[in-house]
Amino acid sequence: MSKIQTEKKSKGTFNSLYTGEGGIDFIGKSKVWYWITAVLLILSVLFIAIRGFSLSIDFEGGTKMNMPAADYSTEAVEETFTEATGITPEIVQIVGSGDARILEIHSERLGDDQIESARLAIYEEFQPVNSEGVATPDAIGNSTVSESWGSTITQRMLIALVVFLVLVAIYIAMRLQKEMAVAAMAALLVDAIVIAGIYATIGFEVSPATVIGLLTVLTFSIYDTVVVFDKVRENTEGYEHSLRRTYSEQANLAVNQTFMRSISTTIISALPIIALMVVAVWMMGVGTLKDLALIQLIGVVEGTFSSVFLATPILVYLKNRSAKTRRHNAAVAAARQGKDPELVDALLTSDDSDDGSATSSEHFSGGKRNVVKPKPPEQSGGTWRPGRD
Numbered sequence: 001m002s003k004i005q006t007e008k009k010s011k012g013t014f015n016s017l018y019t020g021e022g023g024i025d026f027i028g029k030s031k032v033w034y035w036i037t038a039v040l041l042i043l044s045v046l047f048i049a050i051r052g053f054s055l056s057i058d059f060e061g062g063t064k065m066n067m068p069a070a071d072y073s074t075e076a077v078e079e080t081f082t083e084a085t086g087i088t089p090e091i092v093q094i095v096g097s098g099d100a101r102i103l104e105i106h107s108e109r110l111g112d113d114q115i116e117s118a119r120l121a122i123y124e125e126f127q128p129v130n131s132e133g134v135a136t137p138d139a140i141g142n143s144t145v146s147e148s149w150g151s152t153i154t155q156r157m158l159i160a161l162v163v164f165l166v167l168v169a170i171y172i173a174m175r176l177q178k179e180m181a182v183a184a185m186a187a188l189l190v191d192a193i194v195i196a197g198i199y200a201t202i203g204f205e206v207s208p209a210t211v212i213g214l215l216t217v218l219t220f221s222i223y224d225t226v227v228v229f230d231k232v233r234e235n236t237e238g239y240e241h242s243l244r245r246t247y248s249e250q251a252n253l254a255v256n257q258t259f260m261r262s263i264s265t266t267i268i269s270a271l272p273i274i275a276l277m278v279v280a281v282w283m284m285g286v287g288t289l290k291d292l293a294l295i296q297l298i299g300v301v302e303g304t305f306s307s308v309f310l311a312t313p314i315l316v317y318l319k320n321r322s323a324k325t326r327r328h329n330a331a332v333a334a335a336r337q338g339k340d341p342e343l344v345d346a347l348l349t350s351d352d353s354d355d356g357s358a359t360s361s362e363h364f365s366g367g368k369r370n371v372v373k374p375k376p377p378e379q380s381g382g383t384w385r386p387g388r389d
Contacts, residue, residue: 023256027248030313037190037310044197051200056207057145059154062090063110065118067128067140069094069101077122081105084121085114095290115142157211161192164215168222172229180229183315184222187306191221194302195295209292217299224265224307228258232312240328243335247325248316255312266304273297 026033057064065081074092082088089107110118119140122128128139165185173181195214199206231254239247277293319325 023253024259025252026255026309027252027313027316030317033309033313040194040197041190044193044200047197047200048193051203053196053200054203054205056205057106057143058208059206061109061145061148063107063115063142063144065105065107065115065122065140065142066102067122067126069103070126070128072103072126072128074103077103077105077126080121080125081107081118084118085110087114109144109146115144153208157208160211160215164218172222172226176226176229176233179315179318180233182318183311184225184229186314187225187311188218188222190310191218191299191302191306195299198298199295204294210295213292213295214299217296217303220269220300221303221307224262224303225311227261228255228307228312229315231255231258232315240324243332246329246332247319248329251312251316251319255308259308262304262308266300269300270297273300 074094078089078092081092085107087107087110089105091106092104094101094103105118119137119142122140123135123137127135129135130139165188168188169181169185172184192214195217198204199210204210232251235250235254235257236247239245239250245253273293273296277290277297320329
């Protein structure tokens with residue numbers, strides 16, 4: 001195939017997505033997306049309930065000690081720590097790579113005497129060196145967080161998340177439509193639960209950087225959803241006065257028109273995040289950057305799924321519940337079947353407050369419209385006069 005033919009085919013594919021002639025039926029496959037979402041939600045909730053989260057010391061409280069990893073064995077360091085303090089550490093791990101590798105020890109909260117005992121024991125056993133290559137106990141760092149501090153951080157995290165969701169809902173309801181706000185919040189809630197489920201499933205540590213990253217990716221997700229909804233609003237403006245497409249079809253066209261943009265945005269967003277993960281984890285071993293990059297990468301992918309495959313189908317479902325949209329759907333169907341133009345016009349111009357009753361006294365018979373006219377009230381032939389029964 002020549003280069004010109006390839007370019008024409010590519011342009012034809014993009015053009016078919018934009019015009020809707022050969023686009024993807026996102027709305028028609030709503031049940032598929034709902035089933036996928038339901039499975040993800042059930043699994044996420046189960047893993048959250050069974051496994052729970054691996055919280056950092058910033059939330060649970062505790063002590064963390066670290067030093068250059070060199071060629072030390074985590075088992076040997078754990079044994080030395082336990083003998084010096086009488087406490088078995090929760091985790092001993094090496095993060096990073098090369099000269100930037102760091103050995104970390106996480107344990108319950110230790111007193112100052114216990115920390116000093118552990119520091120001296122580890123120094124005497126392994127002789128870690130500082131950045132200048134000098135062996136010194138100061139090469140072993142430590143940080144301690146109280147349980148009350150962790151509780152305060154957790155509370156503030158939840159408050160920040162709730163405030164974020166409320167402000168976003170208010171903005172979308174004012175900027176677009178209330179149904180769009182409901183659909184966007186539902187999709188955003190799915191994002192949060194699925195991301196939390198992934199963290200519970202794999203056992204990734206939840207740190208303050210993770211929470212910051214979560215708020216960031218939820219913002220990305222809502223931004224992508226607003227872009228799609230803005231196109232939906234543009235396409236459906238005055239839809240009730242046109243018989244070309246139903247609301248569902250116009251919404252599906254909007255998703256197709258923004259689909260390539262959403263995919264491109266996701267790829268462009270994911271590339272620097274992956275680069276950050278490589279630098280943070282493989283080269284530098286910076287835990288905070290790792291936590292931030294990991295949650296962002298997971299969230300960007302999940303946010304794209306929810307904004308493209310979930311938010312708009314939910315919006316269409318909510319819209320199809322209204323009497324105006326149901327009448328318009330009936331009018332479009334009647335027009336496509338070649339029904340009486342008068343009936344189609346009546347369906348389009350019927351009052352929104354009749355809840356669809358305008359068609360309750362109408363029925364089709366051989367493609368014709370039969371209307372049952374109401375009987376006029378019976379009236380007596382005269383007027384009332386005094387003394388007259």
